[in-house]
Amino acid sequence: MNARDWDRLAAAYAAEVCDIFSRDRRNVVERWLRSRGLLRGRRTVLDVGCGIGSFFRKYGRHFGPKTGTDHSRRMLHLAALRGRGLKHVRWQQADAGHLPPALRNCADLVVCANVITFVSVAACRRAMGETVRGAKPGAWLLFILPALESHDAVVALETGRPAPRRRGATAVVRRDDRMQRFYTRAGAQALAAGAGLRSIAVRKVWYPWSDEGITRPPRGGEPPWDWLLTARRR
């Protein structure tokens, strides 16, 4: 999907797409941010592919200077509207594969949520490399990636067929009428390792069954999840 496609989706986005930061009912993301001391000291934060600004809406007040980038003008417009009350925030149109040099080495925390899902592996690597460069040396990065194991479990539940045996660490699947790359746990780990990051950890961020359109979930079944991938720049 290009910037125009995202522009077209922008108005419906808030209603239609699962916003993982507000849907994270077990507060996995917040607990991680707190445990790393990132919600103290007015840190500098860069959100690459910020969409309608969901990360800043939930956590922005804890940070100092905040930059949200996205290639979609409409998304940025909505982010600015939703983030009206926030201080020290700027919204900048930029392609994740070619971030402006001024955004290099700038942030104590870089966030990149559900963006590195491109069909092209080369595009994923390029966006990953650019995102990593946004962090100061030694700074933290937080990625949200769609989980392939979760997707397969939901499809198995819906169809009554067993989940497929996957060979690769990632796979491109159709979701919400668009093709997206999903990651296994190993695939998420490999993405960070391939970008030269250290202190890599992969955790589950569960969201409600209803976000997958499942109204009668199996009793005791594990809810669907995204991966929270965290790591540090060298």
Ligand SMILES: C[S@@+](CC[C@H](N)C(=O)[O-])C[C@H]1O[C@@H](n2cnc3c(N)ncnc32)[C@H](O)[C@@H]1O
């Ligand atoms: C699924 S949304 C996630 C938005 C936000 N990060 C969140 O978690 O709520 C993906 C966002 O990435 C943006 N995006 C996709 N490809 C991009 C690219 N090449 N450069 C910049 N932004 C991109 C889209 O415009 C969209 O706002």
